[in-house]
Amino acid sequence: DQQVKQNSPSLSVQEGRISILNCDYTNSMFDYFLWYKKYPAEGPTFLISISSIKDKNEDGRFTVFLNKSAKHLSLHIVPSQPGDSAVYFCAASRGSSNTGKLIFGQGTTLQVKP
Amino acid sequence: GAVVSQHPSWVICKSGTSVKIECRSLDFQATTMFWYRQFPKQSLMLMATSNEGSKATYEQGVEKDKFLINHASLTLSTLTVTSAHPEDSSFYICSASGFLVSSGGTDTQYFGPGTRLTVL
Numbered sequence: 001d002q003q004v005k006q007n008s009p010s011l012s013v014q015e016g017r018i019s020i021l022n023c024d025y026t027n028s029m030f031d032y033f034l035w036y037k038k039y040p041a042e043g044p045t046f047l048i049s050i051s052s053i054k055d056k057n058e059d060g061r062f063t064v065f066l067n068k069s070a071k072h073l074s075l076h077i078v079p080s081q082p083g084d085s086a087v088y089f090c091a092a093s094r095g096s097s098n099t100g101k102l103i104f105g106q107g108t109t110l111q112v113k114p
Numbered sequence: 115g116a117v118v119s120q121h122p123s124w125v126i127c128k129s130g131t132s133v134k135i136e137c138r139s140l141d142f143q144a145t146t147m148f149w150y151r152q153f154p155k156q157s158l159m160l161m162a163t164s165n166e167g168s169k170a171t172y173e174q175g176v177e178k179d180k181f182l183i184n185h186a187s188l189t190l191s192t193l194t195v196t197s198a199h200p201e202d203s204s205f206y207i208c209s210a211s212g213f214l215v216s217s218g219g220t221d222t223q224y225f226g227p228g229t230r231l232t233v234l
Contacts, residue, residue, distance in 0.1 A: 004157075009155075036225075041205070041227075041228060041230065042227050042228060043118070043120075043207050043209070043225035043226050043227045043228050044158070044207075044225045045225070046222075046223075046224075046225075089157065089158065099146065099211035099212075099222060099223050100146075100211070100223075101148065101160055101163060102148075102158075102160065102209075102223070103160070104150075104157045104158045104159075105157060106156065106157045107157060
């Protein structure tokens with residue numbers, strides 16, 4: 001049972017444009033959501049998170065939007081840069097931080113073309 | 115910032131042997147460590163949660179007698195894959211959660227770089 005789903009395995013975007021990565025979840029008990037960036041043969045690197053009491057969180061070029069009623073979140077990267085090319089995972093947890101058990105989506109490979 | 119290390123970074127072993135993977139938090143005390151496994155083109159799947167000084171909690175479908183986890187100190191957790199078989203070949207990643215002053219005095223979770231296990 002895949003509780004966190006990223007239905008787009010890949011995304012290609014031109015440098016300078018917006019990248020939008022989507023994630024859906026099924027468990028309404030999740031109350032903390034995170035996005036991680038991962039390169040091959042490396043561990044995930046934390047990007048940005050959002051609590052279920054919010055609908056938006058912004059950090060520089062990265063913004064995460066949460067739609068609780070739709071059980072959907074998205075990561076916006078503006079402007080996209082070639083260095084953003086990586087696999088992006090969304091993750092969810094029950095709790096108020098990222099210190100607990102995380103359930104990951106399948107990942108979306110982002111390619112930003114120069 | 116916080117660093118979580120894993121050793122070895124890659125290992126090749128023969129079928130039937132056991133392999134130990136170490137996970138260390140280098141500049142903070144990790145009250146909880148997690149072990150994940152990632153097969154090619156798949157998600158990271160949580161295998162088990164370990165708290166220092168207590169038995170690990172395994173996820174459904176993960177054999178606790180095959181994947182032995184020891185969390186002997188606040189900076190070290192080990193995962194031993196016993197009697198490894200080719201289907202155990204995977205990328206094993208640990209993460210560590212703890213209080214980190216440099217993160218603004220908050221609890222946070224950091225991931226190690228992973229260990230690539232290949233069983234022949």
